[in-house]
Amino acid sequence: MRIGVYLCNCGGNIKDKIDAEKVRAGVLGLPGVGYFKAVDFLCSEGGKDFLAGDLKTERPDRVVIAACTPREHENTFMKILASSGINPYLMQMVNVREQIAWVTEDKAMATEKAARLISAALRRVSLHEPLSKREIDVCPDVLVIGAGPAGLKAALSMAESGRRVSIVEKSPVIGGMPVRYEELFPSMECGPCMLEPVLSEVLHGEHSENIELLTLSEAVGVIGSYGNFTVKIKKRPRYIDAEKCIGCAECIGVCPASAENEFNYGMNERKAIYVPFAGALPNIPSIDETVCLRLKGKECSLCLDACPVEGAIRFDEKEQTIERNAGAVIVATGSGLYDCKKIPNLGYGRLSDVYTGAEFERMLSSNGPTEGNIKTSKGKSPKSVAIMHCVGSLDKNHIEYCSGICCQYAFKFNHLLGKKLPGVRIFHFYKELAVPGKEEFELYAHAKGDPNTTFIRYADITDLKVGSKGGKKAILFKKSAKKSDSVSVDMVVLCPAVVPLPDSAKLGGILGSPADRFGFFEELHGRLDASQSKIKGIYLAGACQSPMDIQSAMTQGMAVSGYVLSGLVHGRKLEISPVCAVVDPEKCSGCRVCVSVCPYKAISYDPEKETAAVNDVLCQGCGTCVAACPSGAIKGNHFTTEEIMAEIEGILR
Amino acid sequence: MSGEFEPKIVGFLCNWCSYAGADKAGTAQSPYPPNVSIVKVMCSGRVDPQFVMAAFDKGADGVIMLACHPGDCHYTEGNLRALGRHRMLLRLLEQLGIEKERCVMDYVSAGESEKFVKVINDTVRAVRELGPFRPFSSHSGK
Known part of the structure; x- marks a missing residue:
């Protein structure tokens, strides 16, 4: 073996502290050393040209470069090795600038340490193996779970760039939560109007042929990894042929069976054949088999008789399980609201006229249960309304974080209440107020300046007690440590903490994507990679990752599209780093310790062979499993036990 | 060198935080x-307790393991694995009669150059005070 050693002088940076001639004398006699060369600036254009030419002339078997930190120029030199016909992994760098020259006062000691570390690198590099990146074919198609703002934005942007996208949506309609809201903060835009163009693009736009919309569907299984997932999808029957239905709604009026409308939180009823609310898209009814008389085995054909299109209603439709291949999966399932019944002193679920913000949104909507009229349970317009902020939020007994959106819709309610019911008295009970952003202050300022609006700060949610008194809601609150006061209102609106959906843990389990301590999908990094999950190829968009508003959800929808479009490119193979772990099945005892320590779920256990195997697509090369394996059956490429041991020996020679 | 005992210490540093x-x-x-x-190791979770024992066996007077702070690990939790292994090592070293001050684990972030220097200074001082490590295996000699 012939090892070439290069020492970069880095101008005077290294040269002034490390005596190249003494290093040469110390290094030249060591085993395997073919030559030693000191170069002025190895990273300069001239230095790189010299190195490339010299490697071609000298043809060393291994290379040691003593220079700056490998964090700066390891890739530079690896590329030069590769272009000179030498496997780039047959090099070891020694960080003589940052670790020696710049920090060691005594020149003799610095020189001695440089020789010592070069000797360690020589021993290590002699064991290096040529490694190469593996390339795999990838599927550029994408699967999006959830058809709210984040999911639709992602789907649309990827479809626009020519990707085939399947959207899996649990409910019969798309648009997520905001299509149920009449007006949106901060600029009082009409929710359905704002989103309608996006929904239309998805359904009938220029690139809609690239989008497959699977409503009433759920992902129930996922196999494979980044670049090549196969997702199993359970598709419930709609009982309506989407191709034939013209959306005339003739069937709905004649239907004799009805049930609570869950889209209006049970505040009114819908038919067994229904669209959840006027304007819901796609404009195709669905049949609720738990309510439909015919699907429950009774005689009824009223909808069939009313339908003007032959074969649009399909009672023979069955549940299907289908599969889709995708290179990446985008989770955009959204969030839920904290259960206000967990704070019984607020009266929710016990007293009439106590609503959650989401319920009140539907009351405000012209396509909602009251057609946009704000009415008490007695059918009257309220003269006074209390809006409770921070319900369950910033509270170690409930939800510790601030959801960040509630204040803004609370002040939107303030504005809408004043507009719809001139003169209405409004009381904001709040723990903290949060209205960051360049547009968000306006609704707050409007409420602050409204003579009919009163702000009352409370310290703890248990300081508030909502009771019923003479047909009104009496709210008892602490004015100071000793004094209490009360206000009487006709209606109470609660703004609960935004929380993970109850079934997000189930989906997380299916995808192998872990939850954070609150139950949201955990991001790879809170600031650098908030839209990537911990699992490569599974991306997060919208409130499934953290409470967020529409703007942030849309932005995350674009962010995940960026990951997909840059990572999975048509016709380009996926490069897999060879710096990963490899299990030797001959040595593996099948104890599965490695499976338990891997943070990336990259190791699987084969019960038939009784051995573990590493998926190199998922492995990030941390080496935790290598150190954990009691049988020494796992090799950490480029950081093998032998290589590290040789380095230790070299240091301690 | 002044003739004063100069300890040999091996430092295992993770690539992302401590090495930076x-x-x-x-x-x-x-x-x-x-x-x-x-x-350099990619992650402190790669530090096999064998490496530490081998370092002592081959003549190190001390060992330092540096990791990302808890919660900051580039690989999520490799640093916590390192912490567990360090605890185990301390018990083992105690059994072998090796002073625990010879085997240091700490967290150094990419920004904490001052802390890095302090850990180095403290460890070098402590090991210097302890004196040369007397190998525990008879074949290693003095």
């Missing part, structure tokens, strides 16, 4: 004693 912290000490040109030679 050491680089920052370099960029800041903060001097520290040359006794610690650094072995």
